[in-house]
Amino acid sequence: MNQQMGYVSHANQLPVIYQQLLNIAELNNPELGADWWQLLIDHGLNADESPQFWFNEITVPQSGYALLPLCSSLRQHHHLRALTNCYTTLYNPIINGVGGNTALTELLIQVRQVLRPxxxxxxxxxxxxxPQWHExxxxxxxxxxxxxxxxxxYLPTTGLTYERYYAERPAALRHTLARKNKKFxxxxxxxxxxxxxxxxxxxxxxAYQTIYAASWKSPEPFPYFIPQLIRQLAVRGELRLGFAMIDNTPAATQLWIVTQQRAAICKLAYDPRFAEFSPGSLLTAHLMQHVITVDNVTEIDYLIGDDSYKRDWMTHRRERWGILATNPFHWRGLMNTANHRLRSSIKKLLHL
Incomplete structure (x- = not known):
C-alpha cells in the first residue's frame, strides 16, 4: 500500500483533505474541529508540551485516511498522550473511508516505531x-x-416540552425552585x-471571571482558555453565557454551548454571598427552558462527572473511558503494563 505519513504541529498545516475532515468531524463533536485544537494549543497546554498531528495519506483511491492528534512532553519524553486537557470531554481519531481502521493501525505502528514511547x-x-481502539x-x-x-x-429532548420536562423533575427539586424563585x-x-x-x-x-473567583471553585489551571473559548463561541453563534442577577449584581453564571441542536453545560459557578437565593439552580432551570424552547435542542449534556445533583436534571448516563497502551519493545512499557494490571487486579479483589 502506497502511504505517506508524518506529523505537523498545527491543524492548519495539515493537507487540505484533513482540514476538510476536521470540518466534518466538528459537526458531531466541536472538540474535533480546527478551532478547538488551536485554542487548546494556544491556551491549554503546559509550557513543556508539544502537539503532534499524526496523519497518513493513502494514495490508492477509495482507501482510508486517519488523523491522530497527540501530545508529547519534554519532562516525560518516554510517554505520549492524546492531545487533550482537563476541558476535553471526548476524544477520538479522525478516520474516513472503508480503510479507516487500517489507516489508524498504520499510524499507531509508525508512532510506536518512530517515537519509541x-x-x-x-x-x-x-x-x-x-473495541475499535483495542483492535x-x-x-x-x-x-x-x-x-x-x-x-x-445527559438528557434526550426530542419532542420534549419544557413544561413536561419540569413536571417530571423530582418533587424536592421542583419545590426548591418554586420557593427560591418566589424570593428571587x-x-x-x-x-x-x-x-x-x-x-x-x-x-x-x-463578570463570569469575577463570579468564578468568588465561588468555591479552584482556580483554572489554564486561565486564558475559558475567556478565549467564550469569544470563539460568540463568533460561531454557539455561545449561551447565562447570568442570574440580584439587585443588578451578577450572582451566578453558567457557560453553555449550543451546536448542531445539542446543548452542553460547560462551566458553572455562583457567588456564595447569594446562596440563600439558590441562583445556580434557578439559572439552570432558566437555561434549560431556553435551549428546549428557543434553541430546540435534541440533547442536553452535563459533560464531565457523576455529581449527585446531575441526576435531578438529567435522565441518562453513559461512561467515558481511557486506554493505557504500552510498548512491549520498551522496558518502561512492560513495567507500566505490569503495574497497571496489578492495581486493576487488587481493585477487583477489594470489590468482591
Missing amino acids: ATLILRPLAQNTL CLDNAGWLSDAFFCFGNW SQHGRGQFRIITGGAELENAID
Whole structure:
C-alpha cells in the first residue's frame, strides 16, 4: 500500500483533505474541529508540551485516511498522550473511508516505531469505541488496557416540552425552585440574562471571571482558555453565557454551548454571598427552558462527572473511558503494563 505519513504541529498545516475532515468531524463533536485544537494549543497546554498531528495519506483511491492528534512532553519524553486537557470531554481519531481502521493501525505502528514511547494514554473515549481502539492498538503491536474516566449525564429532548420536562423533575427539586424563585423575583430583585455575543461580551467575560473567583471553585489551571473559548463561541453563534442577577449584581453564571441542536453545560459557578437565593439552580432551570424552547435542542449534556445533583436534571448516563497502551519493545512499557494490571487486579479483589 502506497502511504505517506508524518506529523505537523498545527491543524492548519495539515493537507487540505484533513482540514476538510476536521470540518466534518466538528459537526458531531466541536472538540474535533480546527478551532478547538488551536485554542487548546494556544491556551491549554503546559509550557513543556508539544502537539503532534499524526496523519497518513493513502494514495490508492477509495482507501482510508486517519488523523491522530497527540501530545508529547519534554519532562516525560518516554510517554505520549492524546492531545487533550482537563476541558476535553471526548476524544477520538479522525478516520474516513472503508480503510479507516487500517489507516489508524498504520499510524499507531509508525508512532510506536518512530517515537519509541513507553506508553500512550488515550482519554476520554466513548465506551462504545473501546473495541475499535483495542483492535487497532493490538494490530499495531501495542498492549492495551482500558480504565474508567468519568460518568456523563445527559438528557434526550426530542419532542420534549419544557413544561413536561419540569413536571417530571423530582418533587424536592421542583419545590426548591418554586420557593427560591418566589424570593428571587420578589420586588423585582432578580433577573436572568443570556449573552450570545455583541458589545456586551467583554463585560460578560469579566463578570463570569469575577463570579468564578468568588465561588468555591479552584482556580483554572489554564486561565486564558475559558475567556478565549467564550469569544470563539460568540463568533460561531454557539455561545449561551447565562447570568442570574440580584439587585443588578451578577450572582451566578453558567457557560453553555449550543451546536448542531445539542446543548452542553460547560462551566458553572455562583457567588456564595447569594446562596440563600439558590441562583445556580434557578439559572439552570432558566437555561434549560431556553435551549428546549428557543434553541430546540435534541440533547442536553452535563459533560464531565457523576455529581449527585446531575441526576435531578438529567435522565441518562453513559461512561467515558481511557486506554493505557504500552510498548512491549520498551522496558518502561512492560513495567507500566505490569503495574497497571496489578492495581486493576487488587481493585477487583477489594470489590468482591
